[in-house]
Amino acid sequence: MSRRVELREYLLSRTALAEVLEAVVKKYHDRNGVSGSVRLSSDEQVTALRRLGCRRLGSGRLHLDDLENALRASPFQCGVVDALEAWSGRPPTTRAGVRGAADAAWACFAERLTGGRSEREGDPVAIWLAEDERYVRGEWERGGENVGRDLLRVADAGRALRPEHDARPLAVFANEVAKDPHALDLDRPARRFFDRLLLALFADAEVALPLRAEGREALLAAAGLAPDDISSDVVVANLEGEGAIPMAMRATGLPLTLPLMTVNALGPVRARFGVAWVVENPPVFRILLGSLADVPPGQRPTLVCTAGQLSVAARKLLDVLVGGGATLRYSGDFDPGGLKIARGLVRRYGEAVRLWRMDAESHARAVQPNAPKPPPGSLRTLRAAFPELCAAVEEHGVAYQESLEEGLVADVLAETDPDRPERAGFM
Structure with a gap:
């Protein structure tokens, strides 16, 4: 032995x-x-x-x-x-031995990412690592083989960028470099790394973390890529302007669902009477639209439906309307989602936003007996913006704007009165 x-x-x-x-x-x-x-x-x-x-x-x-x-x-x-x-x-x-082994393993993987090329040679991945190595290494060490595959995929994408060429749709580009049109979708882990690579390569786009929709769009534009401008959309009725779309709305009185591509190509449009009535829920939008059936198309106020949280298309449209001097009247549900939309609009547009039947008194009229309470802690970050309303929702439960249908309809119909002295100025 x-x-x-x-x-x-x-x-x-x-x-x-x-x-x-x-x-x-x-x-x-x-x-x-x-x-x-x-x-x-x-x-x-x-x-x-x-x-x-x-x-x-x-x-x-x-x-x-x-x-x-x-x-x-x-x-x-x-x-x-x-x-x-x-x-x-x-x-x-030993601690030193483990660290040395980790350093050696990372150096080997970083060599694979850069293909041995350096920042001085203009390699996009080497440029990225020079600025973001701590983050990339940390993600790689925590995520293992799956993250490694995503990083290698993003490295291939970085070298395939051609910002000087005409913009390619992101899905087409992803299919070219990864044989998967969804490889760089927002819900894929690789997109996180791709966004950070673009941040390092296109600092002149003046985009900073944390990334929001507009920042991502700006980075893609700088890289010669185009976002998905079809699936992002917004529903709108009664735009004012001289283009084909406002004219079609005026002629038919019908709403249109506008994808981001169309919003970007709208040209100068305005909110009729200087007010855009913005609602969160499609059923409420439909009720308001129906209430205007007997109003001449040229006298119908502008209505916008976000269908939940604002899409890029919705933000772009509201940017245009506020830029043209419009006031946004927003009405949403008395729950965390509706209040988050309201807070986001106030933060983005400031005094151009006026909440519409979204106060503690309106909540009291809308809330039903035994209404469900919001999830614990879900209103914590919203209390600073809406202290009284959050207190009412926490105490009495969530409520929905459908319960205020009569008041919402009355407000919109009042806007159609041609003798109204200040169409945008009540409530």
Whole structure:
């Protein structure tokens, strides 16, 4: 039987030593070698160590150099490192060794990412790593093989960018570089890395973290790519302007669902009477639209439906309307989602936004008996913006704007009165 096998059997048979050896493994790791001491917690541990040959145990501590000397003088003729490996079945590690191995592994992967090219050579991935290596390495170390695949995919995408060419749809570009048109969709992990690569490559786009929809769009434009400008849309009725779309609305009185592509191509449009009535829910939009059936098309106020949180198309349209001097009258649900939309509009457009039947009094009229309460903590970040309303929702429950249908319709119909002295100025 070899000395190593004998040593392993000896150490495993001394159950009192298990806790001591675990502490020695940790101390060896933290001290990067055989140094320091560990605390002993029982007479059995002291007895087992004395039998092994350790002498300096009077302080209730085991000094690792004492253990080293005892092991070398024992029949096993080995040191602490050999003993720990025999006991645990694997070599003990040191902090410096682990760090060195991690550094070597990262250096190898970074070499794969850059293909050996440097920042001075203009390699886009090397440029990215020069600015963002700490983040990229951290994500790679935490995410392992899956993140590694995403990073390599983004590296390929970075080298395939052609910002000087006509803009390519992002999905087409993703299919070219990854054989998957959805590889760089917002819900894919690779998109996070791709956005950060673009931030490093196109600093002149003046986009900063945290990224929002407009920032991502600006980065894509700088990179010669185009966002999905079809699936992002907004519903609108009764725009004012000279283009084909406002004229079609005026002629038919019908609303249109406008994709981002169309919003970007609208040209100068305005909100009729200087007010855009913005609602969150499609059913409410339909009720308001129906209430205008007997009003001449040229006298119908501008209505906008966000269908929940604002899409890029909705923001772009409201940007245009506010830029043309419009006031936005927003009405939404009395729940975390509706209040978040309201807060976002106020933050973005400031005094150009006037909340419409969104106060504690309106909530009291809309809330139903035994209304569900909002999830705990869901209104915490909204209290600063709407203290009274959040308190009412937390106490009495959520409510929905459909319960205010009559008042909403009355407000919009009042806007159609040609004798109204200040169409935009009530409530």
